[in-house]
Amino acid sequence: MKLLKRTRRNRRKWIAGLIVLPIYVFILFPFYVMIATALKSIKEVYTYPPLFWSVQPQWENFVQVWREIPLGNFMMSSLIIASGATVLATLCAIPAAYALARMSFPGRAFWLQTMLVSQMFSPVIIIVPLFKLIVLLGLNDSYTGLIIANAAFDVTFSVWLLTSYFQSIPKDMEEAAFVDGCTRLGVMFRIVLPLARPGVVTVVIFVFITTWNEFMMALTFITSPEKKMITVGLFQLVGKFEVQWNLLAAGAIFGVLPTLILFMLIQKQLIKGLVAGAVK
Amino acid sequence: MAPSLVLLLLIIAYPIWMTFITSFAADGGFTLERYQSVIREEAFPEILLQSAIWTFGGTALIFLIGLVLALCLNENFWGFRTARLLLLLPWATPIAISALVWRWIFNDQYGILNYILYRLKITDGKTAWLAFGNTGFLANMVVEIWSGLPLMTLIILSGLQSIQEDIYEAATVDGATWLQSLWHITLPLLRPVFIVANLMFVIWTFNSFPVIWVLTRGGPIHSTDTLVTYIYKTAFQYGMFEEATALAMITFVFLLVFSLLYARRVFNEGEER
Numbered sequence: 001m002k003l004l005k006r007t008r009r010n011r012r013k014w015i016a017g018l019i020v021l022p023i024y025v026f027i028l029f030p031f032y033v034m035i036a037t038a039l040k041s042i043k044e045v046y047t048y049p050p051l052f053w054s055v056q057p058q059w060e061n062f063v064q065v066w067r068e069i070p071l072g073n074f075m076m077s078s079l080i081i082a083s084g085a086t087v088l089a090t091l092c093a094i095p096a097a098y099a100l101a102r103m104s105f106p107g108r109a110f111w112l113q114t115m116l117v118s119q120m121f122s123p124v125i126i127i128v129p130l131f132k133l134i135v136l137l138g139l140n141d142s143y144t145g146l147i148i149a150n151a152a153f154d155v156t157f158s159v160w161l162l163t164s165y166f167q168s169i170p171k172d173m174e175e176a177a178f179v180d181g182c183t184r185l186g187v188m189f190r191i192v193l194p195l196a197r198p199g200v201v202t203v204v205i206f207v208f209i210t211t212w213n214e215f216m217m218a219l220t221f222i223t224s225p226e227k228k229m230i231t232v233g234l235f236q237l238v239g240k241f242e243v244q245w246n247l248l249a250a251g252a253i254f255g256v257l258p259t260l261i262l263f264m265l266i267q268k269q270l271i272k273g274l275v276a277g278a279v280k
Numbered sequence: 281m282a283p284s285l286v287l288l289l290l291i292i293a294y295p296i297w298m299t300f301i302t303s304f305a306a307d308g309g310f311t312l313e314r315y316q317s318v319i320r321e322e323a324f325p326e327i328l329l330q331s332a333i334w335t336f337g338g339t340a341l342i343f344l345i346g347l348v349l350a351l352c353l354n355e356n357f358w359g360f361r362t363a364r365l366l367l368l369l370p371w372a373t374p375i376a377i378s379a380l381v382w383r384w385i386f387n388d389q390y391g392i393l394n395y396i397l398y399r400l401k402i403t404d405g406k407t408a409w410l411a412f413g414n415t416g417f418l419a420n421m422v423v424e425i426w427s428g429l430p431l432m433t434l435i436i437l438s439g440l441q442s443i444q445e446d447i448y449e450a451a452t453v454d455g456a457t458w459l460q461s462l463w464h465i466t467l468p469l470l471r472p473v474f475i476v477a478n479l480m481f482v483i484w485t486f487n488s489f490p491v492i493w494v495l496t497r498g499g500p501i502h503s504t505d506t507l508v509t510y511i512y513k514t515a516f517q518y519g520m521f522e523e524a525t526a527l528a529m530i531t532f533v534f535l536l537v538f539s540l541l542y543a544r545r546v547f548n549e550g551e552e553r
Contacts, residue, residue: 008458012355012458013355013356013357013358014357015352016351016352016353016354016357017357017358017359019348019352020349020353020363023345023348023349023429024363024366026426027366027367027369027370027426027429027430028366029385030370030378030382030385031369033381033384033392034381037381037384045390046390047390048389048390048395049395050390050391050392050395052392121487121535122486122487122489122508122535124487124489124508124511124531125511125531125532125535126528127511127512127528128515128521128524128528131515131516132521213374213375213376215374215375215376215489215490215493216489216490216493216512219493220516230374230377231376231377231490234376234377234380235376235380235494238383245384248384249384252377252381255374255377256373256374256377256378259373259374260372263368263371263372264368264372267368267372271434271438
């Protein structure tokens with residue numbers, strides 16, 4: 001009986017492995033294309049039948065792309081805007097999450113629910129008046145405008161994440177500090193924050209990634225070519241003339257790497273946060 | 281607390297209010313004209329239909345493929361940890377950039393997809409994917425599914441792994457086959473997870489903008505538009521800001537319904553445990 005069970009188990013593993021294979025080809029395919037194309041010479045890009053791998057991989061493309069397209073500008077813009085939004089969102093989120101976790105005030109439950117609901121928002125709903133507002137404030141085509149907008153959209157999820165983090169920290173340390181005459185603010189900075197560091201790190205990285213990857217608002221609020229974020233910049237290089245797909249792919253790799261690496265760092269926490277809503 | 285409030289109020293609440301007002305306003309009076317003109321627009325029913333297929337069809341496919349994938353990954357075959365890590369890649373990359381890569385894949389003359397299809401004798405290898413409505417729509421769906429698969433699979437996988445082994449052992453002792461266990465044990469147990477995940481994805485898929493915009497821009501004309509891209513076009517390409525707000529309100533109602541369903545589900549689950 002035992003032997004029969006084990007073979008059945010093994011057979012299932014084999015079948016599982018086999019089914020999974022084509023799905024993974026699908027999942028990894030664009031990454032292969034991205035790398036393969038980045039290494040081609042422009043002639044190899046525009047040949048038919050297409051080459052699966054370059055005959056002579058052009059590693060220089062990775063250097064040349066910085067000269068040919070304004071990749072430096074794009075990356076810098078993305079860096080500035082993402083960092084700015086991160087700082088702003090985190091600074092706003094920490095006190096808010098602390099208040100929600102520790103203090104009870106009228107409308108607390110309402111706030112929690114509202115935050116959950118507003119996570120579901122797409123900028124599209126409010127993009128028209130938001131655009132007008134940004135123009136009104138004189139912030140169109142500026143880094144600041146996008147920083148504020150992105151921060152606002154990311155602050156709800158950040159507060160959500162941080163609140164659950166703060167709630168899991170035992171209160172006794174804070175009580176002790178109060179007894180010793182520490183202020184609320186002091187407690188927050190000196191005790192709770194260091195303990196909640198993983199949560200804060202997750203939030204920081206999350207806002208950074210989300211802002212870096214953002215497309216719609218970046219497309220709308222910034223018009224001068226030097227200030228474009230990388231998601232928009234690369235997109236607008238297509239369809240101009242004969243696109244140098246190899247350089248574009250190289251640029252794409254650069255654009256993808258920062259958030260890819262950061263994502264891998266926080267993937268565990270992020271999944272936990274998102275899954276916890278679904279699975280208990 | 282105050283700074284977050286200010287941010288939220290300014291950037292989100294105020295524009296929502298303005299959208300609401302503008303959609304009804306006209307020369308200082310209340311009017312439903314905007315809604316009427318928007319609904320009577322020739323392309324409107326078509327776009328509604330496309331949005332529905334996009335949202336529900338996309339979510340359904342992501343769910344089904346994700347379920348299969350999660351079930352397979354749950355089997356702990358050799359290398360499954362690497363598999364789970366690799367799975368994250370589509371989710372971790374900026375969708376606007378990966379959509380660009382897909383655009384190159386779908387290229388009709390030099391794209392690798394057409395070549396592969398041609399060699400496999402599936403098509404004549406000349407399909408202009410992004411130039412026509414139906415193929416464009418398909419292409420968009422493929423990319424959207426590609427990017428949504430990781431998260432859905434991981435959610436289902438977490439659910440699968442939270443079920444205790446003994447339930448299955450008891451079932452096998454009673455003579456149940458794997459399929460029967462699946463149907464009578466796994467699926468019912470995971471029903472709450474499935475509902476929440478699907479609600480979440482309905483909202484996310486509905487809101488999806490970069491994929492469609494980068495690949496087909498909603499074209500040709502409106503054949504690959506969804507409500508979201510249509511709103512954007514109406515506002516920023518045609519310059520019809522006020523009409524766009526009416527459309528946005530309609531979209532808002534839809535999203536609100538689903539968001540409330542989702543929120544209620546999440547809160548109720550929390551209270552039950």
